[in-house]
Amino acid sequence: MTRPPIPLPPLRRPRSADLTATxxxxxxxxxxxxxxxxxxxxxxxxxxxxxxxxALAALTLADIGQLxxxxxxxxxxxxxxxxxxxxxxxxxxxxADPVLLPVVVALNGLGLVMIYRLDLARSEAARQSGAHIPPxxxxxxxxxTLLAVIVFxxxxxxxxxxxxxxxxxxxxxxxxxxxxxxxxxxxxxxxxNGARLWLRVGPFSFQPSEVxxxxxxxxxxxxxxxxxxxxxxxxxxxxxxxxPRARDLGPVLVAWLASLGILVVxxxxxxxxxxxxxxxxVLYVATERASWIVIGFLLFMIGAVLxxxxxxxxxxRVDGWLHAFDGDxxxxxxxxxxxxxxxxxxxxxxxxxxxxxxxxxxxFANTDFIMASLGEELGLTGVMAILTMYALIVLRGMRAxxxxxxxxxxxxxxGLSFTLALQVFVQVGGVMRLIPLTGLTLPFxxxxxxxxxxxxAIIALLLRVSDGARRAPEPAPDAPLFDPGxxxxxxxxxxxxx
Amino acid sequence: xxxxxxxxxxxCLVLFAALLVNAxxxxxxxxxxxxxxxxxxxxxxxxxxxxxxxxxxxxxxxARSVPSNDQYKFxxxxxxxxxxxxxxxxxxxxxxxxxxxxxxxxxxxxxxRLLASRVTELFTGKERRGGTVVTxxxxxxxxxxxxxLGDRKGAVVALDPSTGAVLAMVTSPSYDPTPLASxxxxxxxxxxxxxxxxxxQPLLNRATQQTYPPGSTFKLITAAAALAAGRKPDDRIAxxxxxxxxxxxxxxxxxxxxxxxxGETDTLIHALTISCNTAFGQLGxxxxxxxxxxxxxxxxxxxxxxxxxxxQARSVFPATLDGAQTAQSAIGQxxxxxxxxxxxxxxxxxxxxxxxxxxxxxxxLRGPDGKTISRTSPKGLGKPISGDIAGExxxxxESVVTSGTGRKAQIxxxxxxxxxxxxxxxxxxxxxxxxxxxxxxxxxxxxxxVIVEDGGGEVGTGGAIAAPVAKQVMQxxxxxx
Numbered sequence: 021m022t023r024p025p026i027p028l029p030p031l032r033r034p035r036s037a038d039l040t041a042t043x044x045x046x047x048x049x050x051x052x053x054x055x056x057x058x059x060x061x062x063x064x065x066x067x068x069x070x071x072x073x074x075a076l077a078a079l080t081l082a083d084i085g086q087l088x089x090x091x092x093x094x095x096x097x098x099x100x101x102x103x104x105x106x107x108x109x110x111x112x113x114x115x116a117d118p119v120l121l122p123v124v125v126a127l128n129g130l131g132l133v134m135i136y137r138l139d140l141a142r143s144e145a146a147r148q149s150g151a152h153i154p155p156x157x158x159x160x161x162x163x164x165t166l167l168a169v170i171v172f173x174x175x176x177x178x179x180x181x182x183x184x185x186x187x188x189x190x191x192x193x194x195x196x197x198x199x200x201x202x203x204x205x206x207x208x209x210x211x212x213n214g215a216r217l218w219l220r221v222g223p224f225s226f227q228p229s230e231v232x233x234x235x236x237x238x239x240x241x242x243x244x245x246x247x248x249x250x251x252x253x254x255x256x257x258x259x260x261x262x263x264p265r266a267r268d269l270g271p272v273l274v275a276w277l278a279s280l281g282i283l284v285v286x287x288x289x290x291x292x293x294x295x296x297x298x299x300x301x302v303l304y305v306a307t308e309r310a311s312w313i314v315i316g317f318l319l320f321m322i323g324a325v326l327x328x329x330x331x332x333x334x335x336x337r338v339d340g341w342l343h344a345f346d347g348d349x350x351x352x353x354x355x356x357x358x359x360x361x362x363x364x365x366x367x368x369x370x371x372x373x374x375x376x377x378x379x380x381x382x383x384f385a386n387t388d389f390i391m392a393s394l395g396e397e398l399g400l401t402g403v404m405a406i407l408t409m410y411a412l413i414v415l416r417g418m419r420a421x422x423x424x425x426x427x428x429x430x431x432x433x434x435g436l437s438f439t440l441a442l443q444v445f446v447q448v449g450g451v452m453r454l455i456p457l458t459g460l461t462l463p464f465x466x467x468x469x470x471x472x473x474x475x476x477a478i479i480a481l482l483l484r485v486s487d488g489a490r491r492a493p494e495p496a497p498d499a500p501l502f503d504p505g506x507x508x509x510x511x512x513x514x515x516x517x518x
Numbered sequence: 519x520x521x522x523x524x525x526x527x528x529x530c531l532v533l534f535a536a537l538l539v540n541a542x543x544x545x546x547x548x549x550x551x552x553x554x555x556x557x558x559x560x561x562x563x564x565x566x567x568x569x570x571x572x573x574x575x576x577x578x579x580x581a582r583s584v585p586s587n588d589q590y591k592f593x594x595x596x597x598x599x600x601x602x603x604x605x606x607x608x609x610x611x612x613x614x615x616x617x618x619x620x621x622x623x624x625x626x627x628x629x630x631r632l633l634a635s636r637v638t639e640l641f642t643g644k645e646r647r648g649g650t651v652v653t654x655x656x657x658x659x660x661x662x663x664x665x666x667l668g669d670r671k672g673a674v675v676a677l678d679p680s681t682g683a684v685l686a687m688v689t690s691p692s693y694d695p696t697p698l699a700s701x702x703x704x705x706x707x708x709x710x711x712x713x714x715x716x717x718x719q720p721l722l723n724r725a726t727q728q729t730y731p732p733g734s735t736f737k738l739i740t741a742a743a744a745l746a747a748g749r750k751p752d753d754r755i756a757x758x759x760x761x762x763x764x765x766x767x768x769x770x771x772x773x774x775x776x777x778x779x780x781g782e783t784d785t786l787i788h789a790l791t792i793s794c795n796t797a798f799g800q801l802g803x804x805x806x807x808x809x810x811x812x813x814x815x816x817x818x819x820x821x822x823x824x825x826x827x828x829x830q831a832r833s834v835f836p837a838t839l840d841g842a843q844t845a846q847s848a849i850g851q852x853x854x855x856x857x858x859x860x861x862x863x864x865x866x867x868x869x870x871x872x873x874x875x876x877x878x879x880x881x882x883l884r885g886p887d888g889k890t891i892s893r894t895s896p897k898g899l900g901k902p903i904s905g906d907i908a909g910e911x912x913x914x915x916e917s918v919v920t921s922g923t924g925r926k927a928q929i930x931x932x933x934x935x936x937x938x939x940x941x942x943x944x945x946x947x948x949x950x951x952x953x954x955x956x957x958x959x960x961x962x963x964x965x966x967x968v969i970v971e972d973g974g975g976e977v978g979t980g981g982a983i984a985a986p987v988a989k990q991v992m993q994x995x996x997x998x999x
Contacts, residue, residue, distance in 0.1 A: 148589060305522045345555065362560050364544050365552035378560060400545040404538060411534040418527040422520050434523045441530040445537060454540045 057118040057490070058110045064122035065106055069099035072129020075374060079137050082375030098129060101169055108173040112180065113487035117416050120486070123409045124464055124479055128165060128472070130406070131465030133374065134386065134393055135161050141380035157386055157467050164469035168476035175480035182484045186428045189242025196236035199228040203286060229291050230474035233439065234481070237298060241431035244306035248427070287333060290446055290458030296320065297442045302435045306427075341456040356383045360392035360451050364403075371399025386467040388459055391451045406465075407448070414441040417482045423489030433485040436478050559612055566590035566611075566701070571625045571648030571886065573606050573617055575655035581606040581618065583648075586701065594699035600692035601664055604723040605653060605828070605879065608695035610706050616723075617651055617880070620827040624649040624883055624891075631883075631891045647886035654683035654881045654894075659964075662994035663688040666987040670974035673724035673858040676991050679866035679956055679965045681896035682875030685995055687859075693720040726830045729855035730969055733941030733980070734793045734923075735952045736850025738864060738911065741790055741798075743805050743813035745907040749786055751914055757784035757797035764841030770799045770849075773940065773979075787914045791922030793938060795849050802848020807839035810848060816902035817864050819856075823877050823899070826859075833860040851942060862967035863899075865954040868915070869935070869962035872908035874899045916959050926985040927955060929993055935959035936988065938980035940973075948973040951983035957992045964995035 073095025080091055102125045109116055136158035143153040179185060185192075300316035327334050340354035344361070359382045366377060379385050379393035386393070395403045417437030424430045443460055450457040461471040544552075552558065569592050573581040580602035586593035594609045596602070607616015614622060623629045627648040663674040663686045676686040697709035713721050722728055749755070757778035761770040778784040778794035789797035802810055814820075814835040822830040833856040839847055846852035859877060867874035876899045883891045903911070915935035918924040924936040936955025943950060951973045956965035968984040968991070976983070 301526055305519055305526060308519065308522050345557075358555075358557065361544065361552055362555070362558045364541075365549040365558075366560050366564070368545055368549050378563060381560060395541070395545060400541055403541045403545065407534060407537050407541065411531065414530050414534070415527065418523065418530065421523050422527075427519060430519050430523060434526055438526055438530060441533055445533040448537050449540070452537070452540050452544050454536065 057116065058106070058114060061106060061109065061118035061121055064118065065102065065125060066099070068122045068126035068129060069095060069102075071126050072098055072133060075130055075133040076136075079133055079140075079374040082373060083140055098132070101166060102128075105169050105172050108176050109483060112176040113483050115490040116483040116487035117420060117490070120413060120416050120479055120483060123412050123416075124476075127406065127409055127464040130394070131390065131462075131467075132158060132161060132165070134379075134390060134397075134465070135467045137375055137397070138380055138386045138393065140375070141378075145380065160469075161467050161472075164472050167469070168472045171473050172476040172480045175477050176484065179481070179484055182429050182432060182481065182488065183426055185238050185432070186242040186245060189239045189246075192235045192242070193239030196232040196239060199232035199235065202228050227468070227470035229286075229288065230470040231477070233291070233295065233298070234436070234474060234477055236295070237302065237435045237439070238432065240299065240302050241306075241428055241435060244302060244431060245428045248306045287331075288459065289334065289337065290450075290460035293446055293458060294439060294443055294460070296323075298435055298439045301438045302431055305434050306431055337456045337458065341453060344453060356389065357451070357453060357457050359383065360389045361453060363389075363392040363396040364452065367396040367399045367403075369400050371395070371397050371402055373397060387461060388447075388457075388466070389451055390462055390466050391448050394465075407444075410440070410444045410463075413479075414438075414444075416486070420482055420486035420489050424485050425488065429485045429488060433482055436482055440475070440478060556613070563590075563611070565626045566592060568592065568627060569647045570594060570609070571627070571650045571884075573602075573621075573625070574650060574652045575602060575605075575660065576657045578657045580653075580655075581609075581695075588701050590701055593701060594696075596695040596699070599694045599696070601660060602655070603692045603695050604689045604725065605655060605687060606695060607828075608698040610698045610710070611701070611703060612706075615721075617653070617827055621651045621880065621883075625651060627886065629891075632885055634885075649886055649891065650884040650888070651880055652882040652884065653879055654678075654685065655687065655879070656685045656995065656998050658998040659686040659991060659994045660688060662686075663987070663991045664690070664692075666990040667968075667970070671718065671724070671971035672969045672974070673728070674966065674968050674987065674991055675725050675858045675862040676964055676966045676995055677862050677866045677875075677877060679869035679962045680875065682863075682866070682877045682899070683881065683896070684877055684879045685964060686991060687723075687725045687879070689722070689724040691716075691718050691720045723828060724858065724969075724971075726826070726828050726857055726859045729831050729833060729857055730950055730952075730971075731941040731943055732850035732854055732856040732861060733939030733950065733952050734795075734798075734850055735861055735864075735937050735939035735954045735967075735980070736848070736854055736856075737790060737793065737798045738868065738915070738937050738954070739813050739817060740802055740805070740810060740848045741786065741914065742868075742903050742907060742911060743809050744786065744801055745910055746813065746903065747805055747809065751787040751910050752785050754779075754783040754785055755789065755797050756782070756800045757789055757794050758782065758800075759796065761796040761799045761845065763799075763845055764803065766842040768842065770795060770845055772796055787917055790914045790937070791917045793918075793923050798849050799845035802844050803841055805848075807836075807844045807847065810844070811835045811837075813902065814854075816900065817867060817874065818860055818899065818902075823859070823863070826877060827879050830859070831857055833857050850939060858967045858969050860967075861952070861954045861969075862965055865936075865956050865967060866962075866965035867902055868908050868911050869956035869959075869965050870908075871905045872903040873901050912959055915955060919955065923979065923981040924953065924955065924985050926981055927953060927989045927992075929957060929989055929996075932957050932992075932996065933959040934989070934992065935962075936985065938985060940979045948975065948977045951978060951980040953980050953984035953988040955988055955992070957996065964992050966991050966995075 073091065076094060077087055077091050080087060102121070105121060109121060139156050139158050146153045296316075300312060303316075304310070304312045328338070336353050340357055344354040344358055363377070363379055363382050366372065371377070374397050377396040379396050382389045382392050391403070394406060414437045417433055417440065421430045421433035421437065424433055440463060443463060446455065446458055447460040447462050449455040450460070461468045463475040464472060567590060570583040572579045572583070578598060580598050581594065581596050583592040583594050585591065596606060596608075605617060607614060607618040609618040618625065624632070625648045627646045629649060632649055659676055663676065667674055667688055667690045670690060672690055674686060674688040675684065677683065678685055693713050698706055700706045700709070759772060759775070759777055759781055763770055772778060772795050773793065776792070778789055778792060778797055784794055784797050819833045819835045822832055834854070836843065836847060836853040843852050847854050863874060863877055876897045878894050878896070880894060882893045885891050912935050915937055916933060918938065919927050919934045919936045923938040927934050927936050934955060934957040936953055939950075939952030939954070941950040941952060949972070951970040952968065954967045956962045966988045968988045970983050970987065973983050
């Protein structure tokens, strides 16, 4: 049984002041109506490819002192990999935001170069001490990037209208929770660095909470779209703040407590924080009630006060953060954090240059502390550029949310964008000692398969919402039944109406 | 729904703004203090990539960097081994000491005064190198001082009284800093743990970091206070065979139960010449603890020498004293503690007509191109005694060497002024042997302080054990150009 696809509204016409006009003179294949946004995306994508290739060239120059054509080949290969994603956007989301994908590609390129750079340092150290050379993390990450591109294309191709996702909200909720529970199952779950977050199948390990995050958000957004009227209208007032009825809250609270509980059991502070923030923001946007923020903040405080004495690793993290340089801490509990800070300090304003610092001195330099590695070699300049790129992704995502014509799309895009922003904040803030350190990955940059695959899916969903938002409004019900323009663009539909 | 979504967007921007501000604060604002954290091994690693400047004593390189073929480009060496270890210090993978530590910015090439040569390097493409530190040490004097002290524990400091320049500074036992600078972590840490675990404390620079009871050498300060109070060298002062200490049943005897003068009184000059304990004990009681303390502080007690580039301990004169303690302090016992550098500075001040010069160890800083960046000009530290008193003290100290306890410091054809000390410290150990003095006494070129800890293991006086060392050091200083 297949439902008829929801008809998509036609593309909005390009404005004359559009940047696209600049490239309008370029010869284009006849007969294909190239969407204007996609040309811009291609130009930016080429630029992202140049950034990544230059980074690799700088690294090679620092490492062996000369350049080779191999670098160009690798750069071209990297570009072609993501060009597949670009082609998919052309095919499946032609009106989507043109900035999101190239920024992601630039970040991914920088991440890959840094992971490769740390590989070089590791194999050099292994060579000097006579140990056997460890396997290349960059190669593994490249395979994961390929997988991420495939997932990206699949999401765009399968989710032709994000509204269809809302139909599977409850299924998604169940799948998400099961996904979170999987690592606890003996046999397939594994502990890495004290947190039981990973699934291990053969040589591959996967962190299901990264994907569960998206799936649970879909459930949450879908559920709230149905219930938001009840949640925001039927409420009791306590001390001037309007609170919703308990029975409307039930499923939300159950999902929230379940996911938080699981995360606490799994010892993953960072993801708990991420889920929590995601829930609060989506609830707030759905109900337009600031009281949710108040409730959320109170719950957070209660959670923090309860967790602190109960969980040793929470105390260690907080102590390492507050007293990073006191007593024995720099050589024990806050060792990683402090080494990362030394990396940032060594970078200064302009950085040491790729391949010329010592980022390998920091533990987990290519995963949790990759920002310290980038801060050391690219300096404050590079750090600010990277942060700005993340801000650009988040704001473009928020723009898609604002433009979305349906409540589900708005909630989904807001939730995804905010989660991304919060993840970057918790991750980078932790490494920079702005807040206590929690184990999260830096989206698109850190070494780690689940992270890049899940985040590629997030970008695909944001592009999907953005595509819907950037199309011209659907014709009003009282519009003329016969639109000559529509006929010329989609002749088959005329046949269907009979 | 757009209104709250916009607010969420603003909240996201605030998060990013916080990160950006924090990044600036971390990488520019705090960078300096983070780089100087003791647990930050990155700085030193980075600097092993460049050629660190040498430390010179005259023409002798006491520390230098040579190209190495391991994971770093340059290896630090100390060609003279243990002879200058207390001055150069060491530069390890993790930490640094001595001049290597205090002159680090220049030696590493990070000194702002090297900016001009750094700009040149930028254009000529040469790698950044460190500047040169030239010390005031005269290698010949240093060598003689170390040989004269031999294997005995102790220290020698020789100063140029007219400038305050340190001509020699020897501590014994010493250590070879080269293994500490090894690029092999294990070699370095093993060498360090052996040295730091050694009971003889070879890493301690006894010349400036260790304080000792000054014994009878402190009588110079008591005598200075007496002269300042109007006494004359030929005045007769009480000098009983045994001094009854006030507020105490104890008695202060003379060394070896000798008799001073006629057994009742003695002249001030003769009391110093034979180092009469009872005379100076009584003198201290008469002058009072405050007068002694003021005189000691005028010479630099209870503070350290400003700007001196090695770690110093403070020489102390007790803050409160009763009568008996005053008498004991006046002869350099009780809780009076001095560094050998402080006693050398006392002798130098007397030699320099009462003006105490600020001791200094670094005479000149040079850029990587060999050009002088700065030269130390001698500075007065104060005038603890008048010129007249300095002259009277000089006469009294000459008498110590010509006819008193310091005869073993005599040099043929040169008039020498000095004072011996035999400092009791606890029970069971032989006393410390001291000699402080200067030569030639009519035109002083060198002032010395010598301490041989526990008399080098034999029971003997400062005159017997320390004076011969001082003699050789002064002789070497007068012989060297």
